[in-house]
Amino acid sequence: MKLFKAIGVLIFIITSNTSGICQSRIFYDGLEPSENYFDILDSTLKHNQKTKEKLFDGLADRYKVRMLVQPSFDVKYIFQIDEILKDYQLEKYVVRFHKLNSRIHTLEDYDKVKVKKYEASMNEDDIELLTDVFAVVVDKTRYEKSNMDIYDGTKYLLGVWDYYGWRSGNVNSPRDPEIKSLIDVVENLIKQTQSKRNVKISEADRKILDQIISNSQRQSTSADYELVSRIIKVIEDNESKYCSKISEDNAVYVEKSLNNIKNTAAKNLAYNQFNKKDLKNLIEFVLEEFVSFNTFSEEDKREIILSESDIILENEENIKNNIFQLILKEFD
CATH class of the missing domain: 1.20.1270 (Substrate Binding Domain Of Dnak; Chain:A; Domain 2)
Known part of the structure; x- marks a missing residue:
């Protein structure tokens, strides 16, 4: 009986901070993953600031979902579904995709690099489904102990803004099948955004997203x-x-x-x-x-x-x- 209680306490502590639909997360008294601003090296901070000035120019401060992709040996790009407000009320959603036209190696490159920008629309049902799945994935953000540091590969920043507020998480060269599946779905939307004025989630991708949500609702027995x-x-x-x-x-x-x-x-x-x-x-x-x-x-x-x-x-x-x-x- 004591062992069951111990497991229960541990699980309550963990779920109090990770469940997007659990009200107890609001009252969590422990540490949460930080935005890491004050832990960043000055050189990295300057690089990130300059990159953001270029890549994020024209993006709304308020969005539904965001995926920032930072490959080690290729150009950075970002996919974002923006909320456009008028008189503090939602007017419309805009799907935006920004991509640098070349890699940034030195400080001089910041002035030379250009950004390719694309815009499209998406129906609200698709946006809500994508937002729900982003929330499922991001709400599993947690610190893990690891003996292996990965420096090369592709780094993804996944962010979501919904009823429970803003939150995000990073992953480098993801192995988790759900994260990889979500990234693949967004990459498919990015391809559409570059050639179409209206983008939509395919039936095959919808099944993938539905399955991620279904898996998140599974309860331990x-x-x-x-x-x-x-x-x-x-x-x-x-x-x-x-x-x-x-x-x-x-x-x-x-x-x-x-x-x-x-x-x-x-x-x-x-x-x-x-x-x-x-x-x-x-x-x-x-x-x-x-x-x-x-x-x-x-x-x-x-x-x-x-x-x-x-x-x-x-x-x-x-x-x-x-x-x-x-x-x-x-x-x-």
Whole structure:
């Protein structure tokens, strides 16, 4: 029972800050992702300011959705659906696409670069659908710990302005299928904006957007919570004892992997993204990597022993009866 309560508290804390339709997000007392203005290097800040002066010229301050694309080795561009106000009332929506005609390498390039600008209209049903999906994706914005920094690739800024206010999130070279699908839909609209006065979401793209919304409405079940509870119980009961029997390097790997498994399971429950098969695949991958790292041929073992290498041969019994196999039994 205590374990269920602990999971519930963690999930309440996470959802309080991420659910776009959850009123408790208004009263969240913790930190939220910042706009990062004061953390930016002066050189980067100057570059961003100059780029914005060029690329954002003619865009409205108030918009429904925005996608800013910044490739490492190509020109920057932005797609935005602007709200045009008259006497503080909505007059119309305008779809705008701005693209630099060349890359900016030095300060001198700012004065030389030009911007290609396109405008189009879109029906309100399509705009509302696109806004809803942007909100679903952006509301999952969160900080994640990662040992890998990505400097090359394409950086996307996704922003939305709806009933709950303005918010945005960044992603570099996205792997998440929902984010990639949304970007593909917007890229299709960009192609239309360059050649048509009126753009629309195709039936195929509408199905993709509808599916993203449908996925966001999926709720974690009691069976999901029970499975995660059992997994955490197995880890609590066996982690210390198992790590005390294995080498220091292996113990560090096991501890980090188990922590990752617990965090992944809890976060996916919180974001209603829990998938039993995906969690099992994660654990099987960790198990396979652990066993592979500790598996040596008889010849390799002899060489390690004779050379007095720093490599520590793990007890085969510890590898055979590892903690990850215990966890996987909970999926049976």
